[in-house]
Amino acid sequence: MRLVIDERRCKGCNLCTLVCPYRIFSAGKQPNARGIVVPVLDRPERCANCRLQALYGRTLCGMCQMICPDQAISWVEEKPGEAQKVAIEF
């Protein structure tokens, strides 16, 4: 699973930066084509939901998706690719 922000819905309120326990979201700097500064993702593969959603069969943390007032945050299925080394901070 991969964490994505839908740029067509995001209005740049940065509430996701407040709640993420891994601090994956941070305030962006460049406005996009709609003139909205969308938050940038810092190593989104650290997200617990990305790694373990399929294993547990349910949404695990999901705080960013719940607090997002614009319904812009979601997880999409990824094609199985090559394995990557991921550093997880505790």
Place this chain on the structure above:
Amino acid sequence: MTYSDWLRVDRLPHIYCAGCGNGTVINCTLNAVDRMGWKKEETVFVSGIGCSSRAPGYIVTDSLHTTHGRALAFATGIKMANPELHVVVFTGDGDLAAIGGNHFIHSCRRNIDLTVVCMNNQIYGMTGGQGSPTTPRGALSTTTPYGSQEPAFDLCELASAAGANFVSRWTSYHVKELTRSIHQGLGVPGFSFIEALVQCPTNYGRRNKFRQVMDQVEYFKTHGILVQKAHRLRDEGLPIPADAILLGDMVRRDRPAMGVKR
């Protein structure tokens, strides 16, 4: 199924301002409704007038966008005409406490089997930031430019005094707890009232020293205390901070309810 199956994707993005907490409350409500396992054909969302009341327009189920303050009257009609339906009312503080105040207390008195989610942004957001009955004392708005001099309505106290079966208050920061409370409220027979304090960055926060959206959410986070803790402080004779927001499930009882299928 997830909550996103209940959204009318073709209508998104919605018209709410950037950072408006109403979208968060929609997420929580739809998550709770989804957890109940209800069918979309048997669920009706009703709303009045205001920012919060635009919410049913973004939901795929049948919905009713009614006159100002009369959402509960229309919802009562739906429930009485067909008790099989699950009726959820979205309403705002101006809708519920000001113009619809009498409908509110009498719905509580009759204890009709409805779930009311009140998005309390403490101001009339849609019409330009006039002071509402829930504007806290000292808060600035366009009609109270020197600070509101009136005490604010405590909607949860009002609902519990009028006889609602389930009363709860959370904020848009406490998404998990809000979802849990709405889920409990949907399951309770009789009138369930869930007040969700939401941030209004455009009309409330901008005038009241919450320049960024996050400032007001941080305020909810730091000033909210659980009712259990407030009761404990009161029993120990310790002072409860004056600006504390009491959060949690206030009332849960089993008064005879109206409109419940037997």
